[in-house]
Amino acid sequence: MGDNNRTNYGIVNAKPIADRDAPISTTGFIGWLRENLFSSVGNSILTIIGLLFIAYTVPSILNWTLFDAVWSGGADACRENPHAACWTFAGSWWEFFLYGFYDRTQRWRIDLVLWVLYVGVAFVVVDDDVRKTRPTSTILGFFIAIVSMVFMSLMIQHGAPVMWTMAATLITVGLVIWAWGLPNGRSRLGLLLLFAYPVLVFFMLGGGVLGLSKIATSDWGGFSLTLVIAITGIVASLPIGILLALGRRSDMPVLRLVSTLFIEFWRGVPLITVLFMANFMLPLFAPEGANIDQLLRALIGVALFSSAYMAEVVRGGLQAISKGQYEGAMSLGLSYWKMMGLIVMPQALKIVIPGIVNTFIGLFKDTTLVLIIGLLDFLSSVQTASTNPDWSIRSVPYSGYIFVAFIFWLHCYGMARYSQHLEDKLNTGHKR
Amino acid sequence: MAEVQSNVPPKKGGFSLSDTKTRGLIYQALTIAMVVYGIWWIIDNAANNMAAQNIKFGFGFLTTQSGFGIIQSLIDYNESSSYGRVFFVGLLNTLIVALIGCILTTIIGFIVGVGRLSKNWLINKISTIYVETLRNIPLLLQIFFWYNAVLKPLPGPRDVHDKGDQLWFSLSNNGLMIPKPIPEGGFWIVFTIFVLGIIGAIVIKKWAFNRQMATGQQFKTIWTTLGLIIVLPLLAFVVMGSPLHFQPGEMGTFRPNAGFGLNVIPEFIALLLALVAYTSAFVAEIVRAGIQSVSHGQTEASYALGLRPGPTLKLIIIPQAMRVIVPPLTSQYLNLTKNSSLAVAIAYPDLVAVFTGTVLNQTGKAVEIIMMTMLVYLSISLVTSTFMNWYNDRVKLVER
Structure with missing residues (x-):
């Protein structure tokens, strides 16, 4: 009371009154x-x-x-217990789901390429600047260590020769150490993964080199086949898509027309008809005597289809580059290919990485369609297993489908989050 | 100085390889040559291969009797119909599933899309889970799930019904039985009145709009519209003595008797459910992006002008959001139509399943049949995108 001054008009507080708490109805839970x-x-x-x-x-x-x-x-x-999920179904069949009919003694080859893939991808998706921070690098290190342990033990379990196990360890560890130290390690490893990795997959799975036995593509199957198709699709579609996008934006009417017709044709038809066409018509189109195996037919179909979609994504990026960049490059006297390769494309592709990832998500999901032309992909292998008479139980088809759905969801959602993250990073405009 | 002179462009009409125009012409000529040679090479190979395998190119097979039955057809079809008729049966089956699918997708997609923007935390999260789950699972897997895991294990019609039961709404592994509407004589008069009512409502709306533009006087069209479209046909319906009755299905010894009620086959239900669930997740994201693209200032300005939330949504936000929504929505409709071809996996008799599948296997006319199928989808794409471009231009005009 002593702090207050009594005046003729009433009491005036000498100090501001302490804020009252907000009413209980607007705070807390x-x-x-x-x-x-x-x-x-x-x-x-x-x-x-x-x-x-x-x-x-x-x-x-x-x-x-x-x-x-x-x-x-x-x-x-x-x-x-038929009224609950049967996860032991996935537990009993997981080798079939992952490798299909791949030769039992050679399955370590698939383990090896999967190992490189998951370590490489984990490394590439973590930003350079974030990687240097403590928690992220610890998590990344843990992830790489766990993945390496899983696949290394799988390799040993499948009887991989010691030499190959050591080579795989050296390659994986070497790549990570090499890329960790470089300032641009992430994008270099990314490029390596994009263009050198498919070659590795091709030779490791197909065999016929370095003393590896040949394994026919008709034995490939399961999740590894799904990955092969998806990776081939994305790797083939990037260069073809870039060329088509350049063609569609070219000044030359003939090139423009040819590219536009090509793109719109493949975008206008469903993938399933493309696969039918690849399956039934490619053998007719090839010269007599040429034998295109069934997987290759599907791969060609998927590559043509996805390059048309990729072309549209890249075209979007090209359109987003301001005219000044083109004019600047031209005023420096750069030729068309130098202008595109050094000035325009690096910027355009960077903008459309989210679009490319989205195309890849779509492609990854669409690989399931190859089961219609008789390839044993992931979904198809699970379906085959669930029709096994020993497993004709009410809960098995449900459990099988949910298992496949979960694996696909994990991969697609992961990619979608990554694409979203890139979009947020690239979107430097004002946000509400 | 010599260097400078060498940079002078060649004289007009002169021929030089360093002239971009000349080089452009050469590139284009090369492209044409390559494309023509490629096509010729393919045709030549195909002709040789087909001659070697004794296959003749031609569309004569379309008049041949097909000899197989189809479980769902919108037009008259039986085993003695021609392959050409199979084509139309398949095409109509594709179109019906695509049409119903697009309508349901739009409705669910808009609801979920608005739900994702809801301030209600629970609704927001449920919508998010819906979108993030369904769009990250392959469509084919969803179709299999609905068909093999949900609809196939349902009890058979014999387990649920006795012989002679009337089936008003019955779901079994035989599909869905619902009553079939059967119009009688006077129904067409009611239908004509209904159509006339719609035309009348549109005319009145136009007149009201023009009058408001000219004089500023408003005219509430809602009551005249309701009267013309609902009350008037209803009156006519009663006056004509209810010229439409619903005929339920009837249970036979093993399965519902043919010719009674409307049987929606399980393949159709599975395909439709999967297509709608999958595509509506994408549509929801499009709707969300569209609504978010309208800046908040528009809403504030509208409130400042004294418009209430309803008219603000109707007159300010939706017209602007639609501009962003329509183009990607179109491509989702097209995706849905193209994806309906996955029907082949569960043997729903769509174009790809009966024509590119069964007919191709029976006749071996791969080139002709695949060409026809692709042409159909290309035309559907072309027609849809033309229509949507037209609509898009109309919506665009709202911008001043």
Whole structure:
């Protein structure tokens, strides 16, 4: 009281009065509830409907997939408990799902290429500047170590020759150390992964060199085949797509027309008809005596199809480059290819990396279509296994499909998040 | 000085390889030559191969009797129909699933897209989970899931119904049985009145708009529209003595009797569900991006002018958002139509399944059949994008 001054008009506070706490209804948990769930009558009704929906679905889903599920014990355990997921199905068949009919004694070759792929990708997607920070580098290191341990033990389990195991270790560790130190290590490793890796896959899986036995493509299958198709699609579509995009934006009417027709043709038809065409018509189009095996036909179809989509993505990037860049390059006296290669393309491709990743996601999902022309891809291998008479149990098809869905979801969602991250990083404009 | 002179461009009409125009012409001539040679090479190889395998090119097979049945056809079809008729049956089956799919996709996609922008935390999260789950799982897998894991294991019609049961709404592994609407004599009069009502409503709307533009007087069209489109046909319906009745399905000994009710085959349901679920996740993202693209200043300006939230949405936000939404929405419609070709995997009798699948296997006319199929999809793409471009131009005109 002593701090207050009594005047003729009343009491005047000498100090500002301390802020009163916000009403309980606007802070803390209750405030959050009121603001986010029950802000109006309509919203409250929606919330209640949503809660009922969750109460109705989530417990049974959780029970089915997790709590009541059969995690071990083979087909008999699932037969006893047909009203819950049968994950032991995936556990019993995982080798078939991953390698298909690939020669049992040679499966370490697939382990090796998968190892390089996952380590390489993990390394490439982590930004240079973030990598130097403590937690990220620890997580990355842990991830690489775990992946390496898994695939190394798989290689040993599949009877990989010691020499190959050591070579794989050296390559993987060497690449990571090499790329870790370089200022631009990430993009260099990325380029290496994009263009040298498919060659590695081709020779490792196909064999016929360095004392590796030849393995026919008809034996390839499972998830590794899905990866082969997806990687071939993306690697083939980039150069073809860039050329088509340049052609479509060219000053020469004939080139423009040819590129436009090519792009619009493949974009206008469904992939399945492209695969049918590759399967039935390519053998007719090839010179007599040439034998194109079935996987190669599918690969050609996928490559043509995805390069048309890639061309449109790249064209978007080219259109985003301001005219000044072209004029600047021309005023320096650069030739067309130097202008494109040194000035325009590096900028354009950088802008469209999210688009390229999105195309890759689409392509990755579309690889499942090859089962219609009779290739044994991931989805097809799971379906084949679920028709096995020993496993004709009510819960097996569900579990199989959900397993495939989960693996695909993991890869696609991961890529989508990466693409989103790139978009945010590249989007330096003003954001609300 | 010599260097400078060498940079002088050649005289007009002169021929020089360093002239970009000349080089351009040479490149183009080379391209034409390569393309022509490539096509000739392919045709030559194909002709040789086909001669070697004794296959003749020609469309004569289209009049041959097909000899196989199709489980769903919108036009009259039986085993003695021609391969040409198979083509149309398949085409119509593709179009019907694509059309219904596009409509449902739009509705669900818009609801989920708005849900993703909702301030309601729960609705927002449910919508996000819907989108992120469904668009990251291959469509073919979703089709298989609905067909093999959900619809096939349903109990058979015999397990649920006794012989002679009337089926008003019954879901079994035989598909969905719903009543079939059967129009009677006077129904066409009601239908004509309904169409006339729609035309009348449009005319009144135009008149009201023109009058408001000219005089500023408003005319609430909502009541006249409702009256013309709903009340008037309803009245006519009652006056004509309800000239439409619904005929339910009827259970036979093993399966519902043919000719009673409307049987939606499980292949159709599975394909439709998967297509709608998958595509609507993409549409939801498009809708979200479209609405977000309208700057918040537009809403604030509209409120400042005294418009209430309803008219703000209708007159300010949606017209601007539609400009962003329509082009990618079109390509989603096209994707849905093209993706309906995955029907072949579960044997829904669409164009690819019956024509490119069965007919190709029976006749071996690979080149002709695949060419025809591709041409159909190309034309659908072309027609849809032309229509949508036209619509897009109209929407664009709103911008001043």
